[in-house]
Amino acid sequence: MRERDTTVEGTGRRASPRVRRERFKDFLCVAPALAFFAVFVYYPLVDLFRIGFTNWNLIRDEYKYVGLKNYKWLFKGSGLDTWLASLKVTFSYTFWEIVITLVGGILLAALFNREGRVFAAMRSIVFMPKYIAISTSAIVFMWILNDQYGFLNYVLGAFGVGPVAWLNSERTALTSVLILTGWRVVGYGMMIYLSAMKGISRDYYEAAELDGAGALKRFRHITLPLLSPTTLFLFVTTFIASMKVFQSIDVMTAGGPYESTNVMVYWIYDLAFVQFRVDRAAVVASVFFVILLAFTAATMKISNKSVHYDS
């Protein structure tokens, strides 16, 4: 390849024109991607905060700057109650999706951790739902959860339970959505844990067995701690993904009943495209972005101290 002109770096001498041309060509390779991120990621983020200070809506074309009016609406005005309720639903959805992914994932990983083609096939089946469009699975689950003709209420009825109103009751709507979520994500958690478990050296287990540690003890004291980087990875990625939940809500509940499933992204969408209050949508989205960023940063910071790394 071209010579690595390390002497030039640091000595302050100007690189030869040939070297500079090569560097420029290397830069050109990343330029399209950078231009894309500038136009479709970073500029919209800046624009989002700007729109929050205007009174733009989708009905009028012209708008003016109104200062903190939209922020006042959110923090002190009529938006506050909805915002707090939406935050609560979003976090509670996220909490349960994380629990299902981590706890369900590790339990299934322990259960399906067996050699052979039968288990390999079964693992693939448990993992597959993640790759089916959420909107389509949501419609199938709505049929299963139908209060009158649904299969789930039929089964519960056989045990003398119900009928449960599932998606039609504010008490059970979020649970109904989480049933779909559980079906989708638990196999993913399992697969991530299983691939990490493969990487744990047998030596640990053999040493522990010689010391007389039983299967549960080995799981508790070897597997779990050595999986903590994986748990962190799953925690952070599931957190970011589930805070953005939209598809299942849009199809199954449209935020209802009585805003009981009005998660943040659904609310932003509703403000912008149903109520045409783009200005308010922008403020809610801006604040949501700050919350996401703060939580992710905090998680990374805390976990850096408490995660076990093998070797």
Place this chain on the structure above:
Amino acid sequence: MTNQALAANVRARRLRAAATVLQYALAIAIVLIVVFPLYWMIISSLKTSEELLQAVPSLWPAQFRWRNYADALAMAPFGRYFFNTVVMTVGIMGLQLVIGSFAAYGFAKGQFPGRDALFIVVLGALMIPIQVTFVPIYGMVAKLHWINTFAGLIVPHAVSAYMIFLLRQTFKSVDDSFLEAARLEGMGRVGVIFRILVPMCKPTMMTVGIISFIDGWNAYFWPKMVTTTSFRRTIAQGVYELKRSYAGLETMNQNQIMAGAVMAVVPIVVLFVVLQKYILSGFSKAASK
């Protein structure tokens, strides 16, 4: 061996056999629960409306009504949805792979000032999802008259920071001597990337390509924002649109709605079964980084 040791040995073996049986039983139970919704979808799609709504649901259709599929196709333009989805998905995948390969090469093997700082800019994009920025992006796309167009569906997803991240890791692991040899033979950057790096990293390229394809196929959020008519809607929206087209009569037409769901699910299940080894290796890679 003493009798006592023999007895202990037998007991241990029985215990292990019991544990194995229990493991199989639990695993099979879980598989059945996971498969059930898909089974129910298929079974419901073949029932008559009367059978669909009977008090005790049947686990197997008494009478197969294949016409549900034809009826579903008559209610919603599934052909159109499939066409739109294929064009959008292939467009996104192609752009992501080409632009991503160039960028990954630049960040893995290139030499230019500010390279690592700019890579942080790429990673930062992972923290800014379209679910946060869709309002301004929508404004931009509307100004370009891209609503209800393939450009509107494809371009905002044309580059994936995640893919650049994974490809960069893989390209880094290729020894420089291969690239130097290619350069000595007079190969330019494009040749080095697409005739040396990409073929050498074929498994990763396959994996990221397939994941991009599946993500595109299932994309819902942005296609919903940028399409207003069924003319450019995609299959992930299609079943929902089908359901809505029965306005008020959804329950008695669940068989047709489920037929639509089957048509939407089958391609992706086939793809998953055929290509699962790439999908699986893909995210064990992701998890270990």
